[in-house]
Amino acid sequence: MDLGISGRVAVVTGGDSGMGFKTAEFLLREGVKVVLTDIDDTQLQKAASELAAFGEVRAVAADLSGMKGVEVLAAFANMAFDDKPTILVCAAGITGASGDFLELTDDDWLEAIQTDLMAGVRATRAFIPGMRNVGWGRIVLFSSEDAVQPYVEELPYAAAKAGVLNLAKGLSKAYGPDGVLVNSVGPAFIATPMTDAQMEKKSKEKGITFGEAIQQTLDEERPGMVAKRRGKAEEVAAAVVFLCSEHASFITGEFLRVDGGSVMTMGA
Known part of the structure; x- marks a missing residue:
């Protein structure tokens, strides 16, 4: 299927591994030129080298938890190719601090909010101003199942991801008339370095294997995940x-859950 975006320029944050990396690969396969960013320059350059097999990719390390990092990214992205970016995928994120709500500090909360x-x-x-100038843009913000089905030990993460839903909906209303479509996705328990680390920690704490940690999580915390x-x-x-x-030209302000049925309600 021709997705009609060949030749466009995309910015993918959190692109050195996991879902951001795969999104960049899929965009490249569609003929999109990609600007890849993440914090660790060594891992980022390795990812960019692997992705170069699929198309034109440029990479710049940037810490998006502060404005300076975004300024570095924007300056680089606007000069990386002849055309300006009209696709933005915000996949960068952290789990952040977890535990008993009463034991979490303000700094724990602010860490999750700043990144997520x-x-x-x-x-x-x-990047929205450049999209408005040409009358076309696509933005996808990564939220999470936690945004609508929070887990009590991950409240800073859940609250930040709920904010992402509100942000996406608000931006879709504000800039849809200018041709800029904004949506969010809600992954759940995806096989990534982030969940690998969580399962490794769980396996050590409980004295069980990595596979058993995954199965226990599915049974006890993700009963709706039918797969x-x-x-x-x-x-x-x-x-x-x-x-x-x-093909998504009539979709904006939506929250697409890619969660294997994990969220057990009909609402957003």
Whole structure:
């Protein structure tokens, strides 16, 4: 299927691994030129080298938890190719601090908010003007199942991801008339380095194998996940790239859950 976005330029944050990496790959396969960013320059350059097999990719390390990092990214992205970016995928995120609500500090909360919410605020503020100028844009913000089905030990993350939903909806209303479509995706328990680390920690704490940690999480915390497995990064990437395409030209302000049924309600 021709998605109608060949030749466009995309910015993908959180692109050195996991869902961001796969999204970049899928965009490149569609003929999109990609600007890739993440914090760790060594890992980022390795990812960019691997992705170069699929198309034109440029990479710049940037910490999007502060405005300076977004300024670095925007300056680089606007000069990376002849055309300016008209696709933005904000996949950068952290789990952040977890535990008993009463034991979490303000700094714990602010860490999650700065990366999981404010990075998206800063990135969209940087790139929407260019999209408005050409009358076409696609933005996909990564939220989470936690945004609508919070887990009590991950409240800073859940609250920040709920903010992402509100941000996406608000931006869709504000800039839809200018041709800029904004949506969000809600992955759940995807096989990524982030959930690998969580499962490794769980296996050590409980004295069980990595596979047993996954199964226990599915049984006890994800009973609605009918496939009884972790999702794949490419399953999320396929949904994201569709939302970036011309085939999604009548979709904006939506929250697409890629969660294997994990969220057990009909609401957002």
